[in-house]
Amino acid sequence: MERTNKTIALIIKLIFWGLLAAFFVWAFTNSMFSTIVEQPDTFFRLLGEHVTIVLLSGAAAVLLAVPLGIFVTRPKFRKSEWLIIGIANLGQTVPSLAVLALAMGFLGIGISAAIVALFVYSLLPIIQNTIAGIDSVDDDMIDAAKGMGLTNSQILWKIELPNALTSIIAGVRTALVINIGTAALAYLVGAGGLGVWIFTGIRLFDNAFLMSGAVPVTLLAILIDYLFKWLQFALVPKGLRLARKAQNS
């Protein structure tokens, strides 16, 4: 059972990497990335815009969403928790394209509309995960902490936040990955980014433009995803990783 599972996983992996290699060989032989080679300056400018939009909106979202998540999980404000979770769930049904478009409606064309839209859109997963992380902290643990005379802020800093960290980082990771994709739409509100080439490609039926925009966006998303996986490993206390493992086995 265990062996067959491993074999199947290996075969799937091999097929996947094979297809990926085939794709890149095909793309290179048809000089699909010629746009990058021909216009490196433009490429780096677009990449810079893309990354700026993602990082600024993401950082602002973390700064607001994490404290908000902490705030609604305080005993006094617990009653407002369902409201925030409800809004977060509802908000996620609104398509990212619409959020961008609405931001443009208020702020006009330009990079600030894109940053605001992505900021609003990334609040949701971060708040959700912050709340879920804090809620998942074992009640008995909090009880023990209170019983030993920890103040509320000591419980927050020493117990709740370290134990919720995995979940919070996962929220930031989701938000940033979504952001990288949504930032590709920023072209529509005149904010630049790698989306410029993708849309040019679509409009001109030019595969070189398409690929030179789409592949870097994808790689960027995968890179950020891995970076945060690593961060999760580096930042989360060892004891918690062990706890998780014990729970899953």
Place this chain on the structure above:
Amino acid sequence: MTIPSLALFGIMIPILSLINEGIGTLPAVIALVLYSQLPIIRNTYTAINNVDPDIRDAANGIGLTTFQRLYKVELPNAIPLIMAGVRTATVLNIGVGAIATLIGAGGLGGIIYQGILRNNTTMILAGALSVAVLALIADLFLRLIENLFTPKGVKK
């Protein structure tokens, strides 16, 4: 899931244009199918994996075959989580579907796109609302189905 939707469209267009289907519904459908796989497969796997080992043991103990065990014990217990995966995939897809309009696949996203082109906030709002409402209705509908198929004892 990590692959941004527009980028996935962008990568698929050149590949599909090999068979002259570059722009239009086909890349959209393929992308949506791909996107749905991850949440559904992941949840289904977790759900069946998480069925209480004691229950599985008892099922084996009373002589159920592997197939009977899956059909009578594991799946009924796993329904809530499997359906949660289906719901996530659906809501996600309705959002991504709105972007599909940009590669000429039509759909409600078109209203939003037209709104952007004409700088018409009302149109954007109308488009956004219809997509959101569609997602909510789909979610509600799937919850109903879930409710119908979840055995009473498994509900909490």
Place this chain on the structure above:
Amino acid sequence: MIHFNDVTKVYNGNVKAIENMNFNVEDGELVIMLGPSGCGKTTLLRMVNQLESITDGDIMLNGKSVKHSNKIEMRRNIGYVIQSNGLFPNMNIEDNAMIVPNLLGWDRKKMRDRFNTLMELVGLNPDQYRKRFPHELSGGQQQRVGVARALAADPPVMLMDEPFGALDPIIRTHLQEEFLQIQKELKKTILFVSHDIDEAVKMADKIALLKGGQMMQYAEPAKMLNKPANSFVAEFVGQDRVLKSMSLYTVKDLATALTLKPVSESLEAQNINENLSLRVAISKLLNQEADQLIVENNNGTNKGSITLDLIEQFLHREIKESV
């Protein structure tokens, strides 16, 4: 040390969990609160360190009302152990055990010494476990750390809510005995929740038996076994209550209360130390190993002999006397 004055607890305006509770826990006593599930033991315990508010009445700790004490400061002077140990998975064993001293601002050296002492006390090797995490320990070891953590700042009072309840019987017995040894040395004032009569009989100086938020009986274990206050108590402690009580008396208790018989030449004899329990004595006699037991003190001096008749006589006396 702890005085319960007419304490009443009502949850959500209608669930009466504790009703007009009155009793005192003296300095250095280990009092076990016993009773069926839902009778209010945990509630009563948690009102002492104010994890639950008191609806009516008051609890005095060292002459000071807990209602009007500074909660945080008070709790740091009360050890608290719960069933599911409540160790923090993000901290290693040393940080877990030393959390209160850490909050109190002890210096590094003092904390390290304290950690070493405590771990030795609860039977764990300090250097072996210092850097480990809770999930790398067995349930019994985790609970030992839980006890060490509660003792860390040397609080005069300990509250323990079914501390050994989640452990398997062999480990539980082991920890109970070790804890009794620790308590002999430290003489803390302990309020301890249990639903296990055997645990209570074995460990308690006094047992508080609760039912539906009311005190059924508050007495020494032997008294509760031999002279239950009502039929609920009698049923709860079990029909074999008199046998249970045997482990609470030593041969010496009998020797003090009654005159021992002279050693008879015609009966089979064995020796017994006067500090052993009557339970051991009776078991030896029933075993057919001997028909009389020659009582000796620690120096081996012969003080006379006991027989089954004499033990029976002693029990009757106890049952009548303990009122």
